[in-house]
Amino acid sequence: MSEDGARSTRTRPTGRSEQAVFVYEPAFEDFRGAVRARARRTGAGRAETALVPLVTTGVMVGFALFRGFLPGLVAVCAVLGLGAGAFGVSRGRRGMARRLHGVMAAYGQCRTVVDERGTATTGRTMSYTGDWTLFTHWAETPELFVLLGGPRASCLAVLPKRGAEEPADVDRLRGILDRNLRRL
Template identity: 75%
Template structure:
């Protein structure tokens, strides 16, 4: 029995224990590239710039149209290859940064997320992030105007199956979905 001012607020929380793998971080980079404006711009900009430069050079030099078109196709291919290699490199660099932290435990509630690893711990409130995306394997938290702040919570780390649904509900209350 409680009276008006004596009510204790219960905070719903979800707990996850995991080690971030290279595959997890490749998923994070993929989400950023596909679902954020900054990621889409980076994805499109490289092939377009390379193709534009190749076509401009060919036209200025007076090359035959078939050579210009062939060069443009090769430029698009080189640009796409550059984007793919860049994403793989970004995921490897992120993994190199996160690997020393080892096994992590993240507890998420309506105030934010607290993560404790083997060699570090940090707390982030929801002001740090603006959006989230859900993949079959991950929850990806995105923040900053250029999606520069990223965090990942692998679903496989849920301490109990209901934690995945609890985390989704917490994220829906505090962030916008991508």
Template identity: 75%
Template sequence: MNTGGDRIQRTEQAAFVYGLTLADLQGVVRVRARRTGAGRAETLLPPLATTGLVLAFALFRGLLPAVVVASAVMGLGAGVIGVVRGRRGLARRLHAVWAPYGQCRTVVDDRGAVTTGETMSYTADWKLFTHYAETPDLFVLVGGPRAGCLAAVPKRGAEEPADVDRLRAILDRNLRSL
């Protein structure tokens, strides 16, 4: 019998069971690169710096205009290749860190997220994250102005199809969408 004094507060929950794959983590890195200031800076600065240095060297040496243009294009290409390789390397390193945890179960509610893996468990309060992004395959949680804290919840892990919509609603209440 429920007397007026003890109130049971029901919170909406969403549950996901998944193992993070390399493709998931490549998606996380891609979201960070496209939707955060730090990620965009890391994407744009290497090609611009490489091109600028090559142009400065070519102009300083007094090379022919055709050589200057060709050098600028090669510098830009080298910068872009560096960014692509850097993103792939980051995703591989993240996968190497997460792979030993095996299959994870994440339960999300208005208090935060609790993840339990085969060899670890952790609880993340919503204060840890500031924003989230949704892709066709993932929810990516981003923390801090430099996007140093990242988490991913693959949609394919939803225990029920409605869990994807419940998670979206919980994230909308607690974080800002990117």
């Protein structure tokens, strides 16, 4: 706390470099939203969304044709294969979100500082930093900023907007991300 009682962690432009601070408790829904954004906005996410149901459908139809099923049963197998594939994609995304949340939940309340050098997150039990070479793209949802990295978006970081210390941090973060990463 400063002499005037204001928080000393407020974000301010620091010389040439500004920073945005987010303080939040990691929530499962944040990671679920991030995994959903990854699936919608990256090539890898769109491929897994389409390929798993198509492969499952192809296997089911191939099996039905190999066994000499009647055309009506082949159609039923196609619908069942498509449904099973879509269900598998949905369960896989939920499991990914659960695993990501499990890792971050151990941090407890997180404080993430984002500036021109990258991100630095500190929690109760752990901390990590990442420079901008770790990430390649970013996406925004109504509730989150999602940082994605790698050619297959294998690296994922989540910043919930609810954690912004002040409303200007959301706009400040957009500016920092636009200067350092490509928006999806």
